[in-house]
Structure formats: structure tokens, C-alpha cells
Amino acid sequence: MKKTIGVLSAVAAVALSLTGCGADGGSSADAKGDISYWLWDSNQLPAYQQCANDFHAANPDLTVKITQRGWDDYWGTLTNAMVAGTAPDVFTDHVSKYPDFIAKNQLLPLDDAVKQDNVDLSVYNKGLADLWVGQDGKRYGLPKDWDTIAMFYNKKLTDAAGIPADQLQKLAWNPTDGGTFEKAIAHLTVDKKGVRGDQPGFDKNNVAVYGLGLDGGSGSGVGQTQWSMFTGGTGWNFTDKNPWGTHYNYDDPKFQDTIKWWSSLAQKGYMPKLETTVGANMADNFGAGKAAINTQGSWMINQYASYKGINVGLAPTPTGPDGKRASMFNGLADSIWAGTKNQAGATKWVEYLASAKCQDIVGKKGVVFPAIKSSDTLAVNAFKAKGIDVTPFTKQVADGTTFLFPITENAAKIDGIMKPAMDAVLSGKSPVGSLTDANNQVNDLFN
Amino acid sequence: MTIVRQAARAEASPAPAPAPGRTRPRSKDLRIALLFIAPAFLGFVAFYLVPTIRGIYLSFTRYNLFGDPKWIGLKNYTDIFKDKLFWNSLWVTLEYVVLNIGFQTVIALVLAVLMHRVAKSTLVRGVLLLPYLIANVVVAMVWFWMLDYQIGIVNQLIDWLGLPRIAFFGDQAWAIPTIAFVNVWRHMGYTALLIFAGLQAIPGHIYEVAALDGASAWKTFWRITMPLLRPVLVLVMVVTVIGSFQVFDTVAVTTGGGPINATRVIQMYIYQRAFAESDFGYASALSVILFIILGIVAFLQMKFLRGNESDLS
Numbered sequence: 001m002k003k004t005i006g007v008l009s010a011v012a013a014v015a016l017s018l019t020g021c022g023a024d025g026g027s028s029a030d031a032k033g034d035i036s037y038w039l040w041d042s043n044q045l046p047a048y049q050q051c052a053n054d055f056h057a058a059n060p061d062l063t064v065k066i067t068q069r070g071w072d073d074y075w076g077t078l079t080n081a082m083v084a085g086t087a088p089d090v091f092t093d094h095v096s097k098y099p100d101f102i103a104k105n106q107l108l109p110l111d112d113a114v115k116q117d118n119v120d121l122s123v124y125n126k127g128l129a130d131l132w133v134g135q136d137g138k139r140y141g142l143p144k145d146w147d148t149i150a151m152f153y154n155k156k157l158t159d160a161a162g163i164p165a166d167q168l169q170k171l172a173w174n175p176t177d178g179g180t181f182e183k184a185i186a187h188l189t190v191d192k193k194g195v196r197g198d199q200p201g202f203d204k205n206n207v208a209v210y211g212l213g214l215d216g217g218s219g220s221g222v223g224q225t226q227w228s229m230f231t232g233g234t235g236w237n238f239t240d241k242n243p244w245g246t247h248y249n250y251d252d253p254k255f256q257d258t259i260k261w262w263s264s265l266a267q268k269g270y271m272p273k274l275e276t277t278v279g280a281n282m283a284d285n286f287g288a289g290k291a292a293i294n295t296q297g298s299w300m301i302n303q304y305a306s307y308k309g310i311n312v313g314l315a316p317t318p319t320g321p322d323g324k325r326a327s328m329f330n331g332l333a334d335s336i337w338a339g340t341k342n343q344a345g346a347t348k349w350v351e352y353l354a355s356a357k358c359q360d361i362v363g364k365k366g367v368v369f370p371a372i373k374s375s376d377t378l379a380v381n382a383f384k385a386k387g388i389d390v391t392p393f394t395k396q397v398a399d400g401t402t403f404l405f406p407i408t409e410n411a412a413k414i415d416g417i418m419k420p421a422m423d424a425v426l427s428g429k430s431p432v433g434s435l436t437d438a439n440n441q442v443n444d445l446f447n
Numbered sequence: 448m449t450i451v452r453q454a455a456r457a458e459a460s461p462a463p464a465p466a467p468g469r470t471r472p473r474s475k476d477l478r479i480a481l482l483f484i485a486p487a488f489l490g491f492v493a494f495y496l497v498p499t500i501r502g503i504y505l506s507f508t509r510y511n512l513f514g515d516p517k518w519i520g521l522k523n524y525t526d527i528f529k530d531k532l533f534w535n536s537l538w539v540t541l542e543y544v545v546l547n548i549g550f551q552t553v554i555a556l557v558l559a560v561l562m563h564r565v566a567k568s569t570l571v572r573g574v575l576l577l578p579y580l581i582a583n584v585v586v587a588m589v590w591f592w593m594l595d596y597q598i599g600i601v602n603q604l605i606d607w608l609g610l611p612r613i614a615f616f617g618d619q620a621w622a623i624p625t626i627a628f629v630n631v632w633r634h635m636g637y638t639a640l641l642i643f644a645g646l647q648a649i650p651g652h653i654y655e656v657a658a659l660d661g662a663s664a665w666k667t668f669w670r671i672t673m674p675l676l677r678p679v680l681v682l683v684m685v686v687t688v689i690g691s692f693q694v695f696d697t698v699a700v701t702t703g704g705g706p707i708n709a710t711r712v713i714q715m716y717i718y719q720r721a722f723a724e725s726d727f728g729y730a731s732a733l734s735v736i737l738f739i740i741l742g743i744v745a746f747l748q749m750k751f752l753r754g755n756e757s758d759l760s
Contacts, residue, residue, distance in 0.1 A: 076722050076723075079512070079722070079725075080722075082513075083512050083513070100725070104511065104512070104513040104514075104725075105513065106513070205611070206611075217705070272597070273614075273617075274617065274706060275596070275614035275617030275618045275619070275706055276596040276597060276612075276614050276617055277596075277617065278596070278614065278616040278617035278622075278701075278702060278705065278706065279591060279592070279594070279595035279596055279597070279598075279599065279616060279617070280592070280595045280597055280598050280599075284598070285597050285598065288597070288598055290597055290598070412723050412724045412725065413724050415723070416719060416723065416724055419705070420705070420707045420708050423705055423706055423707045424707045427619075427706065427707070429619075429707060
């Protein structure tokens with residue numbers, strides 16, 4: 001039934017959505033009326049509500065109405081709303097989604113607005129503004145925040161294993177024997193009888209505490225919090241170029257060797273098997289004391305710090321075979337829907353969201369790292385005030401050891417191919433070589 | 448005594464009198480009838496007929512919601528025929544339907560007979576219906592948590608019994624049976640209620656005759672209850688089988704089609720192609736195929752189980 005209703009509304013709305021296509025974002029002068037704004041992270045809602053209130057105080061003719069909707073519902077609802085002509089004027093956008101929106105002419109280019117209102121793009125952290133330039137050279141979003149990956153560890157468990165904090169800061173891995181990183185997680189793994197993963201008699205089928213958590217599955221074709229910090233340290237790249245690559249490299253031996261090693265951690269019992277992660281998420285298992293180390297993104301800092309009775313520590317991702325560490329670097333932005341009826345107001349709100357005025361507020365709340373460098377410092381201090389040293393996240397940016405989230409077309413279809421393929425490899429149902437076949441299917445999408 | 452009286456009454460009842468409406472002019476009838484049919488008819492046209500026809504049209508096109516559908520003839524259908532994921536989804540769905548309907552119907556029948564014969568209190572009958580009153584998604588989420596591998600209460604119990612934990616939703620072999628079980632749990636009370644209504648329609652005197660003839664409870668069930676219940680049972684089967692083929696919400700909020708493709712049932716696959724991958728033409732073709740399958744299933748059930756005739760008359 002869902003399909004048919006969607007189709008019905010499509011009939012009525014195609015005409016509507018088409019009218020917005022040719023337009024280009026102009027200046028934000030003489031704006032008035034209501035602006036609707038969507039975001040998915042409830043943790044950030046208070047900060048952005050504050051921004052909206054301040055924005056209204058500065059521009060009494062403009063009122064921002066914020067709607068928050070969880071990630072799982074966000075994108076489907078947004079797409080349907082675009083077809084139905086009821087999408088928000090402005091919405092939080094993700095790099096894995098916006099190429100599809102551009103292809104469907106749903107985003108308003110912001111170049112004219114940036115030029116006319118003199119938006120300074122150099123205030124943002126390096127690379128963030130460039131993420132939002134499409135293949136056509138036009139800009140489709142203004143950066144709002146960034147994230148990297150680090151290791152969260154349970155201090156009680158690492159102390160019990162006798163692994164000091166400074167040792168966790170300089171772990172190293174390699175695809176051959178796993179290096180000091182694998183030694184550490186093996187030692188942190190404890191079975192039901194109290195035998196550690198590196199001791200004789202360890203029962204890998206009855207593990208009480210895992211050395212390493214597994215974040216909700218195989219990570220599909222991106223592995224942001226699962227394996228990208230490993231593959232990134234081998235010199236491997238997702239695509240021929242980024243952004244806007246047209247050829248994926250899942251057939252590269254460097255990638256497949258890394259995945260083979262990473263999957264072996266589950267077979268050895270140091271990381272939960274895939275089938276056991278369908279259900280409670282990795283963070284909650286960490287909160288329940290079921291894993292010693294989690295590789296996770298900076299957007300989760302507050303959740304990890306909030307678990308009662310868990311003393312959480314942070315360490316950077318381990319260094320790879322080339323001696324350097326690696327973290328995926330990603331950022332969100334605010335985009336304007338092409339069908340907006342309040343283009344001037346929407347433009348003004350996006351510019352405000354991307355300004356230091358709003359990003360300072362977000363930074364002071366200590367939730368995520370704002371895109372603007374000066375606002376960033378406020379976030380680091382806010383986390384410090386909460387007793388969290390976020391250096392493991394910021395270090396990757398300062399040292400230049402980050403790589404970008406792969407931005408290409410066909411992201412949804414690639415996910416449809418890569419998720420079952422990676423699941424099969426991680427659960428040992430298919431050999432790692434089967435990823436070559438999946439890679440061919442992915443690359444066929446670009447022909 | 449009762450039998451005699453009933454039989455006498457049956458003989459005495461007069462031939463049916465002509466319906467009083469027959470004498471009124473037909474055109475006036477028609478106008479009033481149309482008036483009453485209109486709301487349902489308009490709803491049917493707007494929400495079923497038009498979308499179905501448009502869906503069939505879209506199944507011959509390439510369409511991504513934005514822009515115009517492009518006519519590509521039978522290409523979607525030939526692609527589907529070669530699509531391994533489609534055949535997998537069909538197989539997985541069938542596995543689910545067999546498990547779901549098999550267990551659900553047997554359990555519901557037992558419950559209905561118990562309700563009819565033993566549990567006459569409204570409270571007990573009401574309690575049986577409780578799971579059905581909870582929203583599908585909520586039921587799925589609650590079981591999803593209770594059956595969780597690491598922190599679910601069921602696995603905690605299994606642990607205490609000294610048995611190995613089971614990844615109910617994560618293990619390829621367990622995932623479909625688990626989802627089938629969750630839906631059996633939710634729907635068995637409701638199905639039992641439908642069958643129970645059918646049981647109440649069976650005249651009491653037939654049981655009394657059977658009792659007089661000395662038939663055992665077992666024999667009475669198979670020789671009287673089952674044959675006379677058949678029309679209701681067929682209806683229940685047709686409705687539940689069609690519903691079962693369209694399983695979606697439980698899968699969507701738990702496994703999302705995984706592990707690997709073990710629970711990628713056909714509705715999940717249609718949803719994925721349409722709403723995640725924006726392949727509305729292809730998804731429409733899949734829907735049309737599901738529509739045809741369901742039509743055939745319903746037809747076969749009605750035909751071979753003679754659902755539209757009763758043995759009572």
C-alpha cells in the first residue's frame with residue numbers, strides 16, 4: 001500500500017518539484033516568513049533551537065520551525081516530502097546522500113548567495129567546504145560540523161588487564177599478525193571462566209567480554225566506524241578519485257587483506273560475531289561492560305560518557321603498516337531544497353547556521369565539533385569542562401592523517417550490493433575474494 | 448428432547464415469504480443503493496483502482512520519482528527473472544509463510560476449541576486477544592530486545608539453563624523462524640477469535656446427536672467440527688496467507704533483511720528497491736508479480752477447499 005500511496009502523491013507533486021529545478025540561490029536581502037528546518041540528531045536539537053531563537057531575535061520577520069526525526073526515518077521521509085512538495089526549506093545533509101539529490105535536481109546551488117553575501121569559506125576546517133561542491137562545480141551546502149574516529153575504552157577493563165593508558169595511545173596494527181593492537185584486544189578478551197584471549201584454554205565460543213566491539217554489522221561499503229581506520233592506513237583508497245570517483249577498488253589486495261584480518265578477529269573470538277550484533281547497539285553493549293574497546297565516531301562522545309559506572313577513556317586509532325594512523329573525516333552541511341517557497345529566508349538561515357554566531361553556540365554545548373576553526377576550540381573546551389580530553393579526535397585533523405568519506409553517485413545502490421557482500425565475508429560464509437565480484441557489480445553501476 | 452423439538456420446528460417452518468422490497472420500483476432502489484455504495488466505491492477507486500493501474504503502468508517504465516517515467520517495455524520483468532535477490536526473496540517469503548501459517552493456524556484452532564469448550568470467561572478470552580492489540584512494530588521491538596544475543600532476557604534464561612546462547616535474529620538459520628514466531632505470537636489470539644466465531648455458528652444439536660451416538664471427543668472434532676468449520680477456516684486461511692506473504696514491518700524494524708539476505712522477504716526487497724534505491728519502475732514490477740502470486744494463491748485456496756459453500760445447508 002505504501003508504494004501506491006507514494007505513487008499517487010507523486011502524480012500530484014512532480015509538477016511542483018519541477019518548478020524549483022531551474023532556480024538558483026540569490027541574495028538573502030528582504031526575507032520574511034516561516035522557514036522549516038530538519039535535522040536528525042536529537043542531541044544537537046537544543047543547540048540549534050538556541051540558534052533559531054537568536055536568528056528570530058535578529059530577524060523578527062523570520063521564524064524557523066525545527067523538526068527532528070531519527071536517522072532511520074529521516075531520509076525516506078525527506079525523499080517522500082520532496083516528491084510531495086512538502087520538504088523543508090533547509091535540512092541537514094549528509095555526503096552519502098546529497099549526490100543523489102543533485103542528480104534529481106532537488107538542491108539549490110548556493111554560489112550566488114555565497115558571492116553576494118560575501119560568505120568567507122576560509123574560516124572552515126580544511127577540506128570541509130570542498131565536500132559540498134558537486135560535479136557541476138556548484139556548491140550545494142555550507143559546512144556545519146565535522147567528525148573523526150577514535151577508540152573508546154573501558155578503564156576498569158584495561159586496568160584489570162594491566163594495559164596502561166599510554167600504551168593504548170600508541171598501538172599499531174598490520175594485516176599479517178595484527179601487531180600490538182591485536183595483542184591488546186586479545187588480552188582484553190575474557191571468556192566465561194575468566195581465561196584471557198591470549199592464554200591457553202581460551203574458549204572463543206563463550207566470551208564474556210570482547211576486546212573489540214563491532215558497530216552494528218559489517219559496515220557495508222564504507223565501514224566508517226568498523227574498518228575504515230584500518231584500510232585507510234594501508235594506502236588504499238575507496239575510489240579512483242574523491243570526491244566524484246567513478247571506479248571503486250574493493251578488488252584491491254590491500255583492501256581484501258585488511259578485511260580478511262579484520263574478519264579473523266571475529267573468528268578468533270576477540271570481536272563479536274556478526275550474528276550476535278543484530279540487536280542492541282555497540283555503544284549499549286559497551287555501557288553494559290561487554291566490550292573493552294570500541295572504535296566509534298566523535299558524534300558519540302556524550303553518549304559514551306553518560307553510561308553509569310563506566311569510566312571511559314579515549315585513544316587514537318592504531319597506526320597502520322605504513323606507520324601512520326588513519327581516520328575517516330566527514331562533515332555535515334545545511335542544504336536548501338530546490339522547491340522552497342522562501343528562497344531568500346532559507347538562504348539567510350543557511351548562512352546564519354554556517355556563521356560563527358550559530359557555530360559558537362553549538363561549540364559551547366560540547367556535542368559535536370563545529371566546522372568553523374574558531375568555534376572548534378569552544379567545543380574542545382566544553383568537552384574538557386566535562387572531563388573529556390578529545391585530543392584523539394582532533395589529533396587526526398592536526399596531523400593530517402584523515403581521509404574523506406567516499407563521495408560518489410549511486411550510494412544507495414552500492415549499499416544494496418556491499419552490505420550483503422561484506423556481511424557474508426565477515427560471518428565467514430564467503431571468502432574475501434568474493435568482494436571482487438561485488439566490486440564488479442558496483443562498478444557496473446557507473447557504466 | 449431438544450432434538451425432537453428442533454426437528455419439529457424445522458418441519459413446521461413455512462416457505463420463505465417474498466422479500467418486502469420486491470414490490471417497490473427498481474430505479475428507486477438503484478438510486479438508494481448507489482448512494483450507500485458511493486463512499487466505499489469512491490474510496491476503492493481513489494485508493495485501490497487508480498494506484499493499482501498506475502502501478503501496473505509504472506512496472507513497464509524506468510522511474511525514480513523525480514522526472515517522468517520512461518517506457519521500457521518488459522525489461523523490468525526480464526531483469527527480475529534473472530535477479531538472484533528476487534528468487535531469494537521469494538524463497539525466504541515462502542519459508543516464512545509456511546512456518547507462520549502452519550503454527551498460527553494450528554495454535555489458533557486449539558485455542559478456539561478451548562475457548563469454545565473450556566475457557567468461557569470473558570477475561571480469559573480477552574487476554575488471548577491482547578497481543579493483537581499492541582502495534583506490530585512495538586511487538587517486534589519488544590521481542591527484538593528480549594531475544595537479543597548479548598543483553599536479552601531470553602538468552603539470559605538460556606544461559607542459566609546451561610545451554611549455548613542463540614543469535615535469534617542474527618543467525619541465518621534462526622532469523623526467519625524467529626520472525627515467524629513473533630508474528631504467530633501476535634496474531635494467534637485474533638485468528639483464534641475468528642475461528643471461535645465459526646465454532647459458535649455450528650448448531651449445538653449436531654453435537655448432541657453425536658454425543659447420543661456415542662462419538663468420542665476426538666471423532667466429534669474430526670467428523671463434525673472440522674467439516675462444518677471449513678468455510679470459516681478457508682476464509683481465515685485466505686486472509687492470513689495473503690497477510691503473511693506481505694510481511695514487512697517486523698522485518699523492517701528488526702533485521703532489515705539481513706543477516707546477508709536471510710530475511711530479505713519480497714516486501715522488504717520491494718521497499719528497498721523503491722525507497723532506498725529509487726527504482727520505482729522495478730519495484731512496481733515486483734509488486735505486480737507479488738499481486739499475481741497472491742491472486743493465484745487465493746484462487747487455489749477457494750477452489751480446492753470449497754470455501755464458498757457450506758456443508759450446513
